[in-house]
Amino acid sequence: MDDIEGVLKGQNIAYFSMEIGLSNEIPTYAGGLGILAGDTIRSAADLKVPLVAVTLVCNKGYFKQVLEDSGSQHEQKEEWVPAHFMTLLPPEVSVNIRGKDVKVRAWLYNCKSLTGGCVPILFLDTNVEGNSEEDRGITDYLYGGDQRYRLKQEIVLGIGGVRMLEALNFKIRKYHMNEGHSSLLALELLKRNGLKVTDVKESCIFTTHTPVEAGHDKFDYGLVEELITDRKDLEVLRKFGGEDRLNMSLLALNLSNYINGVTKRHSLISQELFPGYKIQSITNGVHSYTWTSPYFRELYDRYLPGWANEPELLVRVGGIPDDEIWAAHRSAKRALIDEVNRETGVGMDYETLTIGFARRMTEYKRPTLIFSDLERLRKVNNMGRMQLVFAGQAHPRDEAGKGLIREIFRYIEELKGEMKIVFLENYDMEMAAKLVSGVDLWLNTPQRPYEASGTSGMKAAHNGVVNFSVLDGWWIEGWIEGVTGWAIGPEPDEEFSDEECMACEINDLYNKLYYIIVPMYYDRKDEWFKLINNSIGMIAYYFNSHRMMRRYVTNAYL
Incomplete structure (x- = not known):
């Protein structure tokens, strides 16, 4: 815990990403988005940027690819043991899914740099005693399952992530959403700020990586109402995330003051996809x-x-x-x-x-x-x-x-x-x-x-x-x-x-x-x-x- 205590001396940037690529041994990434997140964290550690990252533990990984002689792809589990790489932290928080509390714990991985910088990464985990068998599996697979499974994961990441940071006494200056998967964190912040939109927007940063409308996460409100049962929450989501379907990118756009695409061209395309929003550009890089x-x-x-x-x-x-x-x-x-x-x-x-x-x-x-x-x-x-x-x-x-x-x-x-x-x-x-x-x-x-x-x-x-x-x-x-x-x-x-x-x-x-x-x-x-x-x-x-x-x-x- 010494590293966390050192970081807590000042305010932190909370960096939320559904996937983070750190090494082959920790298979919590599927591709470019996760690799970019890993490089972001490594650079933050090198440059001593006061960052704390939040993601899901995905202890059954994405998948291991097996190819037949014909090129047919088969997927195998790629299970790994968080305890071999990380420390389980004492606090537990809960999120409400389908009207019942689901417990969430966090594993700590410290990304250390030779410069002396360190970025703590919190891997959220619902495999907690007291949760139902179904709920224990929410954080098993990266991008696994159906829309219901995905929305449950996004509730844990966004809402559970904010609550875990609070339970660990992090002082957060800004919340950086790496893609829209974590945008339910803005819903949680609205509740904590008495629905003061200006305060929440001042706290949120949204980086979009998707240049086509179909690529943005959207959920039918029938499913949303099944999993998020608080009527006030649903009203807020309809107001900021779209009337017809819950568009996670739109939710992030409406509740962030700083929005950026990941190249100059992508920012222009995003501006056309979402007219009326000011979308800046910060071109990606690699570590x-x-x-x-x-x-x-x-x-x-x-x-x-x-x-x-x-x-x-x-x-x-x-x-x-x-x-x-x-x-x-x-x-x-x-x-x-x-x-x-x-x-x-x-x-x-x-x-x-x-x-x-x-x-x-x-x-x-x-x-x-x-x-x-x-x-x-x-x-x-x-x-x-x-x-x-x-x-x-x-x-x-x-x-x-x-x-x-x-x-x-x-x-x-x-x-x-x-x-x-x-x-x-x-x-x-x-x-x-x-x-x-x-x-x-x-x-x-x-x-x-x-x-x-x-x-x-x-x-x-x-x-x-x-x-x-x-x-x-x-x-x-x-x-x-x-x-x-x-x-x-x-x-x-x-x-x-x-x-x-x-x-x-x-x-x-x-x-x-x-x-x-x-x-x-x-x-x-x-x-x-x-x-x-x-x-x-x-x-x-x-x-x-x-x-x-x-x-x-x-x-x-x-």
Whole structure:
């Protein structure tokens, strides 16, 4: 408890997130949102920002991905034991669900930094003696179950989280909602402030990550009335969360003074989705030290001392000899290729241009775009060999996403003997770190405008890996054609129909591979070195979570 007592000397920012990615051993994350939350917390600890994080324990994890030879995905439980990593705190609080009290306890995990900073993370848990069997399972699975299960989780996170902070005597200056899952905390704050909306808005910050209307959590009021039985609460929710359905993002928007999207483009899209609200932008970043391979860490330590806590020093990468940068990249690539060959036996080699694509498998990410025209792909490969590494999980209920994995496996089979292509099973943080540092080219092909931010390309840039991406999300801000990498398809302000845009993207993808990228990689290494240097000095120095956290402090927290 010493660490908590130290933090309690001042006011804290309470950071609420449904998922937080800390390590493979604590599988309380599903993808980008959770990884971002973990990076946010790590940077807050490094910078000694007085933050306390609140999430759910999800002791049965998200799921472990198992793939058949055909590419069919199966999900297995990924249970873990909180007591192996955390301390159970004494207080219990309760939340009312379906007219009865559900007990909530909290596990404490301290995220400590070498700078001496520490961010306590509270993992809320309903597996408490006295709760019914059903209620004990509310905090079991991340994004598990149906709408009823999800709303119960959001009651525990938002309302239970505020009550737990109070029980632990935290003095909270601001409540930061990382996406709308925790927005019921605003309902709790309204009750505590005698329904003074101005006071609550002054206390709340809302970061939205979703660029499409369908992606925001909405609940039918029949279900809401079943789980939240207080009539006054229901009146408040209808007033601030929508008359027809409870829209958790709308609730957060109406009760927050500071609202932001996660890139400049995303803020503009969010403004169109929710006209009448002032939506700022703070572009995401990644935790530099976490996502830099050991080989580049050693190099940066030698030439740019202090870079880990001042990533802006990476702008001085020009002072590092090219041959040492190339040696660091070669070591990271060797580590990845060795791992791929151990896992798959595919026989990839160290010299071939290696392209990586790893992210959640869902339709708008379009992981199969590179296979749109196999004859053109073969033509590129015959001119200069390529090998492809894929990874990613589909949500258990996303049948289309699962279908994409099977489709990639069919292409792997069809191109067997011509191109070495693998799909790695059970994509997690450890695998992501090897992929973003070990490939030569990072491919990203989202359908515009559905990529709110994306951060994998930022991680790749920290390791001198070059980006090749559709102009959406963060890449609009990081892209300088032929200098920091390459774009796929039209610029954001160019007007195309969906069909025209797709045709343009496919042409650009193959043409740039054939005429620019493959020849440069094999025949003009001096030009490739410039791109590696620019990835570090013009992307990594800026697109990091230290810069992001400083923006949150000055724009939202103070």
